[in-house]
Amino acid sequence: MMTKYAGKKPGFFSRVDQHVLRLLLVMAVWMVFMALTRASRFYTLINFQTMASQFPEFGLMSLGVMLCMITGGIDLSPVGVANLTAILMALVLKQLTPAVGGSLPIYAIPLVFLLGAAIGACLGVLNGLLVSKVRIPPILATLGMSELLTGVSIVITNGAAVSGLPVEYAMTVNSKIGALVPVQLVIFACMAIIVWFLLNRTTFGTKIYLLGTNPQAARFSGLKNDRLIISTYMISGITAALGGLVMLANYNSARANYGGVYVLQCILVVVLGGVSPTGGKGRISGVVLAIVLLRMLETGINRFPQISSYYISLIWGGVLLLVMVLDYFSNGRRYLRWKRKMPF
Amino acid sequence: MGRRLKQLTKRNETYVSLVVLALCLLIEVRSGQFFTANNLVDIASAMVVPGLFAVGTFMVIVSGGIDVSFPALASLTSYATTKMLLDAGYTGGVWLPILISMAMGALLGAFNGIFIGLLGLPAMIVTLGSSSVFKGVMQGALGSVQLAVIPPGMRAFGTSSLFTATNPVSGLTSRMPVGFLALVAILLLSFFIMRYTFFGRGIYAIGGNEASAHRAGFNTKRTKFLLYVFVGMVASLAGLIRTCMMQQNHPTNMLGMEMNIIAGVVLGGTAISGGAGSLTGCMLGTLLIVIVENSMILIGIPTIWKSVFVGALIIIGTGVSAYQVVRANRVRSTRRLTGESKA
Numbered sequence: 001m002m003t004k005y006a007g008k009k010p011g012f013f014s015r016v017d018q019h020v021l022r023l024l025l026v027m028a029v030w031m032v033f034m035a036l037t038r039a040s041r042f043y044t045l046i047n048f049q050t051m052a053s054q055f056p057e058f059g060l061m062s063l064g065v066m067l068c069m070i071t072g073g074i075d076l077s078p079v080g081v082a083n084l085t086a087i088l089m090a091l092v093l094k095q096l097t098p099a100v101g102g103s104l105p106i107y108a109i110p111l112v113f114l115l116g117a118a119i120g121a122c123l124g125v126l127n128g129l130l131v132s133k134v135r136i137p138p139i140l141a142t143l144g145m146s147e148l149l150t151g152v153s154i155v156i157t158n159g160a161a162v163s164g165l166p167v168e169y170a171m172t173v174n175s176k177i178g179a180l181v182p183v184q185l186v187i188f189a190c191m192a193i194i195v196w197f198l199l200n201r202t203t204f205g206t207k208i209y210l211l212g213t214n215p216q217a218a219r220f221s222g223l224k225n226d227r228l229i230i231s232t233y234m235i236s237g238i239t240a241a242l243g244g245l246v247m248l249a250n251y252n253s254a255r256a257n258y259g260g261v262y263v264l265q266c267i268l269v270v271v272l273g274g275v276s277p278t279g280g281k282g283r284i285s286g287v288v289l290a291i292v293l294l295r296m297l298e299t300g301i302n303r304f305p306q307i308s309s310y311y312i313s314l315i316w317g318g319v320l321l322l323v324m325v326l327d328y329f330s331n332g333r334r335y336l337r338w339k340r341k342m343p344f
Numbered sequence: 345m346g347r348r349l350k351q352l353t354k355r356n357e358t359y360v361s362l363v364v365l366a367l368c369l370l371i372e373v374r375s376g377q378f379f380t381a382n383n384l385v386d387i388a389s390a391m392v393v394p395g396l397f398a399v400g401t402f403m404v405i406v407s408g409g410i411d412v413s414f415p416a417l418a419s420l421t422s423y424a425t426t427k428m429l430l431d432a433g434y435t436g437g438v439w440l441p442i443l444i445s446m447a448m449g450a451l452l453g454a455f456n457g458i459f460i461g462l463l464g465l466p467a468m469i470v471t472l473g474s475s476s477v478f479k480g481v482m483q484g485a486l487g488s489v490q491l492a493v494i495p496p497g498m499r500a501f502g503t504s505s506l507f508t509a510t511n512p513v514s515g516l517t518s519r520m521p522v523g524f525l526a527l528v529a530i531l532l533l534s535f536f537i538m539r540y541t542f543f544g545r546g547i548y549a550i551g552g553n554e555a556s557a558h559r560a561g562f563n564t565k566r567t568k569f570l571l572y573v574f575v576g577m578v579a580s581l582a583g584l585i586r587t588c589m590m591q592q593n594h595p596t597n598m599l600g601m602e603m604n605i606i607a608g609v610v611l612g613g614t615a616i617s618g619g620a621g622s623l624t625g626c627m628l629g630t631l632l633i634v635i636v637e638n639s640m641i642l643i644g645i646p647t648i649w650k651s652v653f654v655g656a657l658i659i660i661g662t663g664v665s666a667y668q669v670v671r672a673n674r675v676r677s678t679r680r681l682t683g684e685s686k687a
Contacts, residue, residue, distance in 0.1 A: 074468075130659065136666045137616045139410075139468070140658065143603055148655025154648050260600075264472055277466050308487065314480020320473035324465050 019274025055295040056188035060243035064236025072279025073138030080149035082244030086254035124237020128230030153256035163253035173249030212279025356613030381509035382518040396582035400575035408551040408618025409467035413475035418583025438501035453576015461568030488595035502588030551618025
């Protein structure tokens with residue numbers, strides 16, 4: 001890098017990732033389109049607030065999936081982790097509510113978030129152990145975990161929804177700071193900043209990029225690959241658990257089968273955001289943009305009542321394939337490398 | 345004899361069949377209902393659709409790819425076929441529906457094949473995308489709803505049976521569906537393809553090392569493309585048979601099956617990284633999953649525990665074989681003092 005730009009400061013466009021640029025372009029086109037067709041119903045404060053309270057659910061999960069993908073793995077268990085956490089925390093909240101007419105103790109909500117994050121961390125460590133120590137391919141290990149956790153959730157709840165939560169929880173998480181910024185967005189932003197900091201300002205980030213690029217080189221450079229993998233999946237578990245807690249507030253109940261589509265969506269936004277499925281590449285800015293873009297697309301389409309909302313899955317799949325084909329034609333060589341390295 | 349026994353202990357199929365056998369015996373001891381004629385026929389009949397899916401998944405995984413789009417593909421083709429024939433008032437036999445749906449399956453398989461085979465994009469991401477597209481086409485463009493009636497020819501095919509097994513004690517009867525013959529036929533066909541044709545050997549070669557296969561003279565692009573076409577056809581056949589056997593078409597109830605099928609195939613010893621695996625193992629692994637899903641009730645475990653067991657089975661099953669690889673590598677690497685080999 002240094003030699004390439006020797007004596008010349010890199011311009012704005014060469015510093016911005018091409019994925020980010022493309023996402024910005026698509027977003028701009030979509031916003032112009034919405035402005036021309038449904039300006040009055042799309043460009044309202046309440047619409048943007050709604051979107052900002054909806055995307056953190058799967059946005060949080062995507063952050064973890066992204067980290068795992070950077071190490072060259074994948075996490076298919078975020079929804080399982082999220083639902084189990086949400087169910088357990090819903091039960092805790094119900095326990096904490098005084099029987100007669102009292103309100104939730106003040107410490108309850110921070111406690112639930114801490115406890116939820118701890119549960120997520122434990123489940124994430126379990127994933128990490130399976131991947132690093134037992135050496136199960138990540139896709140199978142996390143898939144098995146996801147099935148197992150869903151099963152545990154079903155057994156705990158008997159398949160029914162846990163509802164009747166104290167109103168304070170949903171009210172707090174659904175409230176808007178200064179009547180403007182939804183709390184969900186704040187949680188997402190905090191996590192995104194933490195992940196950005198980890199990736200770009202700590203040695204942990206540099207290490208996982210190296211691990212994803214070439215695990216053998218990472219080992220010979222003296223990195224403790226196993227420990228890195230475990231911490232990565234642990235962070236993924238934490239973000240998934242936070243996603244579950246946001247989901248708990250948005251639905252005001254918890255159930256073993258909520259958010260089933262999010263697994264696909266997480267992988268979709270992470271790949272759209274420019275993270276290479278073989279690892280070693282990807283930026284948080286791209287992923288965050290992809291998350292926001294998907295939400296805007298979905299909300300935008302919902303403004304056209306004559307279009308069935310089922311078309312959204314068609315559009316998502318189509319966009320994903322299109323992006324990969326565009327990549328192929330604009331940068332074909334890279335895929336030859338993918339093919340060599342990627343088992344599937 | 346001793347050498348053959350030693351060879352057997354090295355094969356994954358041996359262990360899977362032992363686990364299946366142990367599970368069967370456990371269920372038999374607990375319930376006394378496992379080795380009854382009707383239960384065995386029930387399991388065989390429950391094997392038909394997962395078995396067909398597993399054959400396709402097996403071939404894809406051997407080629408070093410992975411396919412998560414087959415349930416969406418099967419749902420789309422079986423729905424479109426049923427709906428089309430219902431609207432046309434079709435009253436003929438089952439061959440036309442099978443032909444139509446397999447033709448559509450080939451087309452959709454080719455869709456996957458273009459991206460994965462010809463362009464060489466990663467199979468996991470492509471099939472995630474295409475399964476989303478197939479679902480969107482089915483639910484959005486076709487506006488799918490549950491079809492409670494299916495054409496008479498398909499219904500006749502679904503209800504006809506090869507023979508009927510009766511449980512002498514309880515008097516319960518089970519039919520062996522004609523669809524089972526389709527599973528047998530596809531199994532024989534894919535066994536022949538994988539073992540005796542250039543195409544089948546090419547699939548193994550590509551899964552082992554795509555670059556080497558290419559250098560050795562295999563047309564890797566064409567092989568992969570044709571593979572996904574074939575798998576699309578098998579999956580759509582399974583979808584149609586399922587519709588016939590259920591006597592109705594529920595567009596979404598196949599979705600989500602992909603993970604259990606993949607788990608079964610991998611449990612049967614197919615290497616997830618490609619290049620190795622046998623049809624016998626793949627069928628045994630699928631049988632294991634089917635037995636767990638169907639027979640838990642016989643030993644008094646409520647159905648809500650199903651996911652727990654399937655999940656644990658995936659983790660333990662893949663964990664044991666993965667750990668064996670780790671240990672083998674460790675022995676080898678301490679001997680040679682070289683680095684790790686990535687599983």
